[in-house]
Amino acid sequence: MTSPSRSRSWQKLASHYLNLHSAGTTISQLFNEDPQRFAHFSLRTDALFLDYSKNLLTAETRELLLDLARETGLPDAIKAMYRGDRINNTENRQVLHVALRTALPEADPAYNAAVAATLAKMEAFVTKVHSGDWRGYTGKSIATVINIGIGGSDLGPAMVTEALRHCHVPQLQTMFVSNVDPDHMRTALAGADPQSTLFIVASKTFSTLETRQNAALARRWYLENGGEEKQIARHFVAVSANVPKAQAFGIDPENIFPLWDWVGGRYSLWSAIGLPIALACGMQTFRELLHGASLMDTHFRDAPLDANMPVIMGLLAVWYCSFAGAGSQAILPYSQALHLFPAFLQQLEMESLGKSVDLEGEALRIDSGPIVWGSAGTNGQHSFHQLLHQGTHLIPADFIGIVHTQHPQDADQHAHLLANCFSQSQALMQGKSDEDALAELLAQGRDAASAQVLARHKRILGNKPSNTLLLEQLSATALGSLIALYEHQVFVESVIWHINAFDQWGVELGKQLGEKLYAALTDAAECAAFDGSTNGLINHCRDADERA
Numbered sequence: 001m002t003s004p005s006r007s008r009s010w011q012k013l014a015s016h017y018l019n020l021h022s023a024g025t026t027i028s029q030l031f032n033e034d035p036q037r038f039a040h041f042s043l044r045t046d047a048l049f050l051d052y053s054k055n056l057l058t059a060e061t062r063e064l065l066l067d068l069a070r071e072t073g074l075p076d077a078i079k080a081m082y083r084g085d086r087i088n089n090t091e092n093r094q095v096l097h098v099a100l101r102t103a104l105p106e107a108d109p110a111y112n113a114a115v116a117a118t119l120a121k122m123e124a125f126v127t128k129v130h131s132g133d134w135r136g137y138t139g140k141s142i143a144t145v146i147n148i149g150i151g152g153s154d155l156g157p158a159m160v161t162e163a164l165r166h167c168h169v170p171q172l173q174t175m176f177v178s179n180v181d182p183d184h185m186r187t188a189l190a191g192a193d194p195q196s197t198l199f200i201v202a203s204k205t206f207s208t209l210e211t212r213q214n215a216a217l218a219r220r221w222y223l224e225n226g227g228e229e230k231q232i233a234r235h236f237v238a239v240s241a242n243v244p245k246a247q248a249f250g251i252d253p254e255n256i257f258p259l260w261d262w263v264g265g266r267y268s269l270w271s272a273i274g275l276p277i278a279l280a281c282g283m284q285t286f287r288e289l290l291h292g293a294s295l296m297d298t299h300f301r302d303a304p305l306d307a308n309m310p311v312i313m314g315l316l317a318v319w320y321c322s323f324a325g326a327g328s329q330a331i332l333p334y335s336q337a338l339h340l341f342p343a344f345l346q347q348l349e350m351e352s353l354g355k356s357v358d359l360e361g362e363a364l365r366i367d368s369g370p371i372v373w374g375s376a377g378t379n380g381q382h383s384f385h386q387l388l389h390q391g392t393h394l395i396p397a398d399f400i401g402i403v404h405t406q407h408p409q410d411a412d413q414h415a416h417l418l419a420n421c422f423s424q425s426q427a428l429m430q431g432k433s434d435e436d437a438l439a440e441l442l443a444q445g446r447d448a449a450s451a452q453v454l455a456r457h458k459r460i461l462g463n464k465p466s467n468t469l470l471l472e473q474l475s476a477t478a479l480g481s482l483i484a485l486y487e488h489q490v491f492v493e494s495v496i497w498h499i500n501a502f503d504q505w506g507v508e509l510g511k512q513l514g515e516k517l518y519a520a521l522t523d524a525a526e527c528a529a530f531d532g533s534t535n536g537l538i539n540h541c542r543d544a545d546e547r548a
């Protein structure tokens, strides 16, 4: 099977969608037809609850989607990933982030041993830092940790560290610097004391421009502010798969935490890339995070397709993207602690699924991954939800709610948060009819003529689909499960669309051109080497002194 659009189930789904559409089927109507719809379209795992009843989806749609999953070989593809087949075909790599949290009897036992040894190394290090045995060059214990990394070496650990702020040890402040804009690093350094600051240089390749520049800046700052060259090992550790490069930068080999080519950057927070999480929250919490992911790994491998949460969510994403024409997906965590979750998912989903050729390099005849965006509720309600409710685009939304607040004393305020979470998905589904809008206006005393006109603006079409995911609490275990859920969902989509979710060749071109443009920008000569716009922009910056 190459293009999924040639499969029988794809053709059936296409005509099934047209039937639903032309019959004007609404989600509300599906609830009227089936009083048990909530029970029929919801799922539970050890740590998560998924309500997917507010989707434009009938039992027949689900069956057809499951047929598509079977026809495109999803069950075998799951086995192949867990077995360690080289499913990242363009880089000839295995994809075994699952092995970072779940023992895989079918994969190479050496990997399980490497993972256990790395966790033990992390644990020893975290213990030393927390106990104050790890000391800076003047004997002070570590008070500030600054993680220097970008993409997968930043977004995952930063998101989890932020989400689990309620688990932080009190003696450490943890910060993340990613942007090559020196402003980012300078802001982090502003309040830091070189005697008690530890830098983690996190880069799988150790060749990423941003991270190398920021690490060099941090090192200069350390040396210019009293730090001693011979004590640099006390202040700089690294996480990398490229030990020679990390050593060449000046990191003591003892302080290099390993990473392997069978772990993709955006799937790496479970490895030593998670060191800032472990330092901020403690090793026990980090292990709970791994445990939560492991629960989801087991579910994904063992649950039947029709009761498999990542499978159902992946199929829904395919349904909207490939059949209903939805170009984007909103991620709406109703949790301030999860405010970085949409940004994390942007890399996970868009770097994985933003492909226009299939596994064989043939042009895709279908749309691949949607644009992923969102922010924490309730804030989004006061900015972009207007477009969700009344705009012209179909945008499926994932709502994520936490049943119990981390602040029991504020349970009543938390109830407002949950009420808003649920009312938004309800409003998206139900909308507001012309009649209701008109009746409301007349009841407010409007005259009939102006009420008729205004009612057209107040009408909300509804029938906008959403999932609601609930976590009992924002525990490390539940968070681990949530992240692993989306990782596996992305895999499901990639299998259906027949694309490689584990390479990212598209980001290379910008990096290559950036090097050339840097040379031109730092050269005093007038630039004429590129296209007219690029030359003009470079010369505009070169002439800045003359304008000043």
Ligand code: F6P
Residues within 6 Å of the ligand: 150, 151, 152, 153, 202, 203, 204, 205, 206, 207, 208, 211, 265, 266, 351, 504, 507
């Ligand atoms: O942006 C491309 C990318 O390769 C990501 O996939 C990766 O997470 C990021 O750069 C950082 O890479 P590294 O960890 O090698 O510095």
